[in-house]
Amino acid sequence: MNKTLLTGLITVIVAFMLAIMPLPDWAARFRPDWVTLVLIYWALAFPFRVGVTIAWFTGLLLDVSYGTLMGQHAIGMVLVIYIIHIQHQRLRVASLLQQAIVIFFLLLLKQLLTLWVDGMLGRAPDSWLYFMPTLTSTLLWPWTYLILRDLRRKFSVAKHNKF
Amino acid sequence: MQTLFARGPSVTFRMVVLVIASIALMTADHRWHSLEMVRSTLSIVVYPLQYTIDLPIKLYYWADEVLSSKQELLEKNREFQARHLETRVQLQKLDIIEKENDRLRRLLSATPKITERLLISEIINVDVDPYRQLILLNKGSNHGVYLGQPIIDAHGIMGQVVHVAPLSASAMLITDASHAIPVQIDRTGLRAVAFGTGKIDQLELRHLPHNADIQVGDLLISSGLGGVFPPNYPVATVSRVEHIIGEPFATIEATPLAQLDKSREVLLVWQNTPVPGTDGSEKKAIDNDDNSSADEVNSTAGEANQKTENVKPVTDGDNSE
Known part of the structure; x- marks a missing residue:
């Protein structure tokens, strides 16, 4: 379990780094929501270990590194991981495409929540590119899933687990 | 499990x-x-x-x-030395003028001039929200950075500190959509507020009437009103003035002078109103910033500045003309 925990921690850290890595201005608008993607995977793999509380703290850290309002990313993260948690048994047996569709709507929900808060603060973005991260994240879900699964299997003790 | x-x-x-x-x-x-x-x-x-x-x-x-070659370094060194000499010559004149200004102020028994202390900080290259203009600096509250502290570069005002951590601080650039900076037109002394637009190279002067005396190319300097930014630093140049008939105000855009997206190093500014000629007071004022809440310090300093600033533009204008 310890090895798995370490793997999880490292993947989340790498996701954080990808999330703040400097990109040219046009590319930054397409940046996938790495941290949420990785957290969704771990919530699917270990639903009773990676729950809403961890999601909330991760969201807060994301808020700190993005300089957004404290709780702005956290609220979306909690809701996404909550839905993943209550649906994890169904999602696990779904195909990658079906998973990607569900994740698209979950990330859209998160993005809408962020937009809602931004709108209330009077700094709503004026471009549809705002929803681009949702799309790119969805497209990257199958790869994220496969890479993380291989990593987990390689470093995991519990090999019988399908996920 | x-x-x-x-x-x-x-x-x-x-x-x-x-x-x-x-x-x-x-x-x-x-x-x-x-x-x-x-x-x-x-x-x-x-x-x-x-x-x-x-x-x-x-x-x-x-x-x-x-990895730069010796030749390159020598060339650079020569160039810097030449530039150093030039600036030194200019400074000589400035020094005399400053002393004269101080003397005249004392004769008028006006409030002593505000002095500033600077600290160089590097920008940490990480991305934040692409829809906002924030930068991360490698100096924090351990170095005396406080909330609302102005940052400048070699060309003009860049922005102000909005979050402070022990080792780092994030600053909002003047072009952020939720930022506004009080400015004044160098040529006429007309006061205005420059709002950020969310675009890295554009500011906007809102609420200026059609008959305001403003032209393309006018230099905007900080007015020091509000007390956050030090007065008389260059901010932007006016790039577009348009009078749309039917609109209550003129449409005025300006280009920031600071290299907002190119600078690697920025300067943090501590401003205070010391007794003229003594340097010890500077240290004291900075300690105060650490102890009390930064907002408080700013607002009281702002009120103090405003009184002197209201007088200053007039005398400045007289001198230059």
Whole structure:
């Protein structure tokens, strides 16, 4: 379990780094929501270990590194991981495409929540590119899933687990 | 580790509590700015990541320095020396004028001039929200950085500090859509407020009437009103003036002078109103900033500045003409 925990921690850290890595201005608008993607995977793999509380703290850290309002990313993260948690048994047996569709709507929900808060603060973005991260994240879900699964299997003790 | 029977409070209950907590946090953060402590504590966790991300870029600059040839360095050195000489000559004149200004101020028994202390800080190259203009600096409250502190570069005002952590601070650029800076037109002394537009190379002067005396190319300098920014630093040049018939105000755009997207190094400014000629008072004022809440210091300093500033533009104008 310890090895798995370490793997999880490292993947989340790498996701954080990808999330703040400097990109040219046009590319930054397409940046996938790495941290949420990785957290969704771990919530699917270990639903009773990676729950809403961890999601909330991760969201807060994301808020700190993005300089957004404290709780702005956290609220979306909690809701996404909550839905993943209550649906994890169904999602696990779904195909990658079906998973990607569900994740698209979950990330859209998160993005809408962020937009809602931004709108209330009077700094709503004026471009549809705002929803681009949702799309790119969805497209990257199958790869994220496969890479993380291989990593987990390689470093995991519990090999019988399908996920 | 799956259990058939849930332990502790149910997931739904926890989710509801955390959602309410998030909303409470957002409200507290937005309304009262009371979460700076939490934010700066959590930044300690994030800072190593930000530092690591910045490392390759640092390495590049370091390699650039190490691998440059002797010839190059000599050339650079010669160039800098020439420039140094030039600036020294200009400074000589400025020094005399400054002393004269001080003397005249004392004769008029006006408030002593505001002095500033500067500290060079590097920008940590990490991306934040692409829809906002924030930068991360490698100096924090350990170096005396305070909330609302102005930052400048060699060309003009860049922005102000909005979050402070022990080792880092984030600053909002003057072009951020939620930023505004009080300015004054150098040529006429007309006061205005320059709003950020969200575009890195554009500011906007709102609420100026059609008959305001303003032309393309006019220099905008900070007026010092409001007390956040030091007065008389260049901010922008007017790039477009348009009078649309039917609109109540003129449409005026300006281009910031500071190299907002190119600078690697910025200067943090401490401003205070010391007794003329003594340097010890500077240290004291900075200590004050550390102890009391930064907002308070700013607002009181602002009120003090405003009184002197209201007089100053007139005398400045007289001198130049």
